[in-house]
Amino acid sequence: MTEVSTDGGLSEATLAELRQIAARYPQPRSGLLPMLHLVQATQGRVTSEGIEACAEILDISTADVSGVATFYTMYKRRPVGDYHVGVCTNTLCAVMGGDAIFERLKEHLDVGNDETTDDGRITLEHIECNAACDYAPVMMVNWEFMDNMTPESARQLVDDLREGTEVRSTRGPRIATWREVERVLAGFPDDRVDEGPAAGPASLVGLEVARRRGWTAPSTETAGAVGSPADSATEAAEQADTSRAESETKQESDTEQQKGGQDD
Numbered sequence: 001m002t003e004v005s006t007d008g009g010l011s012e013a014t015l016a017e018l019r020q021i022a023a024r025y026p027q028p029r030s031g032l033l034p035m036l037h038l039v040q041a042t043q044g045r046v047t048s049e050g051i052e053a054c055a056e057i058l059d060i061s062t063a064d065v066s067g068v069a070t071f072y073t074m075y076k077r078r079p080v081g082d083y084h085v086g087v088c089t090n091t092l093c094a095v096m097g098g099d100a101i102f103e104r105l106k107e108h109l110d111v112g113n114d115e116t117t118d119d120g121r122i123t124l125e126h127i128e129c130n131a132a133c134d135y136a137p138v139m140m141v142n143w144e145f146m147d148n149m150t151p152e153s154a155r156q157l158v159d160d161l162r163e164g165t166e167v168r169s170t171r172g173p174r175i176a177t178w179r180e181v182e183r184v185l186a187g188f189p190d191d192r193v194d195e196g197p198a199a200g201p202a203s204l205v206g207l208e209v210a211r212r213r214g215w216t217a218p219s220t221e222t223a224g225a226v227g228s229p230a231d232s233a234t235e236a237a238e239q240a241d242t243s244r245a246e247s248e249t250k251q252e253s254d255t256e257q258q259k260g261g262q263d264d
C-alpha cells in the first residue's frame with residue numbers, strides 16, 4: 001500500500017470554477033456536492049483546503065462542509081489512485097462470487113480494503129449494492145459498471161488498468177482516470193456520455209415480457225381508483241375504529257342485560 005501524493009494548493013482557475021458551480025443554483029449551497037467532486041478532481045481527495053474554500057464561497061461553516069464530505073462514501077479523505085476499483089460484496093453479488101473476487105484482488109494487488117497499490121494506480125474498496133443486481137457479481141471502475149465478473153476477469157481488469165490498456169465499461173464509456181471522472185461529476189462533461197449502451201439486456205427483460213403480453217401501466221385515474229397505500233392505511237384504521245366501537249357497544253349491552261337479570 002502507498003499514499004498517493006496530492007497536488008499543491010487550489011489554483012485561481014479552480015477557485016473560479018468552484019464559484020461557477022455555486023452560481024448554477026438558486027441556493028448556492030446546493031452546489032456543495034459537485035464542488036467537492038471538483039476538489040477531488042484537482043487534489044485527488046477532499047482536502048482541508050478544499051473544505052475551507054467551499055465553506056468560504058458558500059458562506060457556511062467548515063463543519064457543515066465536513067459533515068457532507070464524511071457522510072457520502074464517494075468523497076475520500078485519503079488520496080485515491082488513478083483507478084478506484086469497487087467490488088460489490090452486498091448480498092446478491094456476494095453469493096454470486098463478489099466475496100471471492102474481492103479476496104482474489106486483495107491477494108493479487110497486495111492491498112487491503114480502501115488501500116492503494118504501490119504504483120498508485122489502483123485503490124481497492126468493497127462497495128455496497130450498486131442497484132445492478134441483474135448483472136451480479138458487479139464491479140465498478142471509477143463509478144462505471146463492469147458486469148458479470150469472475151475472479152479471473154477481475155484480475156485481468158486490474159492488470160489492464162495498471163498497464164494502461166484501454167478498458168471499456170460493460171454498459172458505459174472508455175474508463176477515464178479517477179480525477180477525470182471526478183471533474184465530470186462536478187458538471188464539466190468529457191463528451192463520453194453517449195459511449196456504450198443506454199441499458200443492458202438483463203435490465204430490459206421485464207419490459208420485453210410486458211410488451212409481449214400487452215401489459216401497460218395503469219392510468220392515473222385507474223391508479224387513483226385502486227387507492228394509494230395511504231388511502232388503504234386510512235381505511236384500515238377506520239375499519240379498526242368501527243370494530244372497536246361495535247365491540248364496546250355489545251359489551252355495554254351485555255352488561256345491561258346481566259344487571260337487568262339480577263334486578264329481576
Ligand code: FES
Nearest residue numbers: 088093129130132
Ligand atoms: S448486490 Fe451487488 S449490485 Fe446489488
